[in-house]
Amino acid sequence: MKNYDQNEPLVRDIRLSAADSFYGKGCDLLKCAEGGCLCNKNRSFWQANSCQLSLSLMMASTIENAAIIIHSPVGCGVNMSTLYSNVTGGRNKRGLGQNNLVWLSTNMQKVDIINGGEKKLRELIRYTDREYRPELIFVVAACAPSIIGDDVDDIVNSEKENIAADLAAIHCPGFKSRVVASAYDSFYHALIRHLKFEPEPYIDYNPDNYANPYNGDQTALYRYNKARTVNLFNATSMNPDDENEIVRLLQALDLNVQIYTEYSSRDKLRFISEASLNISMCDVHDDYILKYLEEKYGIPYVIQGMPLGKKAIREWLLKIAGFFGKEKDAEKICDYEEKRLDEALKPFLKTIRGKRVIMGGGVVRIAEEARMLKELGMDIITIRPYHYDNEAGGVYSEVAEEFPDTPVAVSTQVFELINQLKKYKPDIVVEHAGKHGWISKCGIPSVNLFSQARPFFGYAGEYAFIKNLAFHLQNNSYAKNLSKNVRLPYHKNWYEKDPYSYIKD
Numbered sequence: 001m002k003n004y005d006q007n008e009p010l011v012r013d014i015r016l017s018a019a020d021s022f023y024g025k026g027c028d029l030l031k032c033a034e035g036g037c038l039c040n041k042n043r044s045f046w047q048a049n050s051c052q053l054s055l056s057l058m059m060a061s062t063i064e065n066a067a068i069i070i071h072s073p074v075g076c077g078v079n080m081s082t083l084y085s086n087v088t089g090g091r092n093k094r095g096l097g098q099n100n101l102v103w104l105s106t107n108m109q110k111v112d113i114i115n116g117g118e119k120k121l122r123e124l125i126r127y128t129d130r131e132y133r134p135e136l137i138f139v140v141a142a143c144a145p146s147i148i149g150d151d152v153d154d155i156v157n158s159e160k161e162n163i164a165a166d167l168a169a170i171h172c173p174g175f176k177s178r179v180v181a182s183a184y185d186s187f188y189h190a191l192i193r194h195l196k197f198e199p200e201p202y203i204d205y206n207p208d209n210y211a212n213p214y215n216g217d218q219t220a221l222y223r224y225n226k227a228r229t230v231n232l233f234n235a236t237s238m239n240p241d242d243e244n245e246i247v248r249l250l251q252a253l254d255l256n257v258q259i260y261t262e263y264s265s266r267d268k269l270r271f272i273s274e275a276s277l278n279i280s281m282c283d284v285h286d287d288y289i290l291k292y293l294e295e296k297y298g299i300p301y302v303i304q305g306m307p308l309g310k311k312a313i314r315e316w317l318l319k320i321a322g323f324f325g326k327e328k329d330a331e332k333i334c335d336y337e338e339k340r341l342d343e344a345l346k347p348f349l350k351t352i353r354g355k356r357v358i359m360g361g362g363v364v365r366i367a368e369e370a371r372m373l374k375e376l377g378m379d380i381i382t383i384r385p386y387h388y389d390n391e392a393g394g395v396y397s398e399v400a401e402e403f404p405d406t407p408v409a410v411s412t413q414v415f416e417l418i419n420q421l422k423k424y425k426p427d428i429v430v431e432h433a434g435k436h437g438w439i440s441k442c443g444i445p446s447v448n449l450f451s452q453a454r455p456f457f458g459y460a461g462e463y464a465f466i467k468n469l470a471f472h473l474q475n476n477s478y479a480k481n482l483s484k485n486v487r488l489p490y491h492k493n494w495y496e497k498d499p500y501s502y503i504k505d
C-alpha cells in the first residue's frame, strides 16, 4: 500500500518505466523494453508535447455535482471550455441530463510564485463551497504550486472540517512526467486518498435494521447478486455507445454491470467495493486503482487488452467468462456475433482491402486496431503508439508476432508524422483527435482511432469503424483540395531526412 499512502503518486515514467522515443520494427520494441534500453532513448529535438493535467481534468469534469479548482496560473485551464461540450455530450448520450461544469482558478501571479499561493487556495475552496454548493471539490495542483512547494494536501485535509463539500487533491505537475497516461494514476490516487469506496451506515443503509445486507448477516440473495456483479472501468476513451455494446456482451453472460469512474458521483463511488470482479477496458488505463481494490477489498481484476476486432474481443470475453466458469457461453456468443459481423462487413471489404494505413494513438488501442485491420486485409505500414510502458507488454507480444517487420515508432511528434506521410503516402491514416488538420494538409484522408460519435468496442464497434474507414477512403476530396491550397511549416530539407533521425540513445 506504500504508493497509495503518499500525497502524490509516482509518475508513470518511474512506476512503469514508461518511454516516449523509439523507432524500429514490430519485433524489436518489446525486446528493447524488456532489455531496459527503451528508457535510455530520447530525442535531441521536440516540437511539442501534451501535459498530464488536461487528461486528469477530463476525468474529473465528468464527476457529477463536483467543482474543480485549478491551482495554477489561469492558462493551465485553457481546455476547460472544450471539455464543457464533451462532458455535456457524454451526459446527454448517457441520459444523465444537465450538470453545469463549475471550474475556478487560483489565477496565480508572479507575487504568488514568490510568496506562495496557499492563502489564495484556502480562500477559493471556501468561496467555491459557499457559492456553488457542490458535493465534491477537486483541487488540481499544476506545475507552479508543485515547484514552489505549496502544501496542497495539508490545505485540503484541514479545509475538510470547514466546508460542507468533500475535498480531493489531484496532483498534476506537467513538468514531472512526459507520459500523459500518468494522469490516470493522478486522478485515481485522488479518489483512493480522499473518497470512500464502501457503503456508509445511515447514508446507504440502516445498520439498525437487522435485515440490511451490510451488517455481517448477509443474505443469500445479496451474496448471489454480488457474486455476479462486475465493475467496468470506462476511463476517457470509452463513449456511451461503447458502454452499451460492452454491457450487452457482459449481460449475455448473465452479469450485472456497474460502470466506473467517469460519469459517476461521490455517492455512486461508495458502491465500487460491491462487486466480484473489476474489468479494465485497456492495459494502460486502470491498473493503479485495480491493484488498490484488489489489495484493499480482495476483488480480482481482468486486464486483457481492448475488445477491438474479433480476435481481441474473443480473448477479452473469454478471460472474463473464465472467472465465472462460463467459457462455453462466451464461445457461443462470439461464434454467433462473428457470423453476423462477417456478413455485415462484406460490402466494405472491397474498398478497404490492400489499402496502406499509418496508425497512431494510445499504445494499446492502436495495436489492437492494427491487428483488426490486418485481419481484414489492410496493409499496416507503420504503428505509432504515443508512449510505451510495461503494462502494454501483453499486446506488444502479439504485435511482435503478427507485425515482426512492420515499422513501429513511439512518438507523439507531428514533425515526424508529416515527414512519414510525405515519404510513404499512405491511402489513409488512423489517428488521435487533434492530428487530423495536419494530415488533411498533406492531402491524405484520416479517421479517428476513437471518438464520441460512434462505437469502437465490440462487434458494433468494429462494424461502425470499418464503415467509417470505407467512407473516408471513397470521399477524400476535402484533404486533396486542402493540400493544394495550404503550406506546411517545414523546410524542404526536413523531408529529405529520416523521419526519426532525432531519436537518440
Ligand code: SF4
Pocket: 051, 052, 053, 072, 075, 076, 142, 143, 144, 172, 173, 174, 175
Ligand atoms: S505543463 Fe504545467 S504549466 Fe503547462 S499547462 Fe501543464 S500544468 Fe500548466
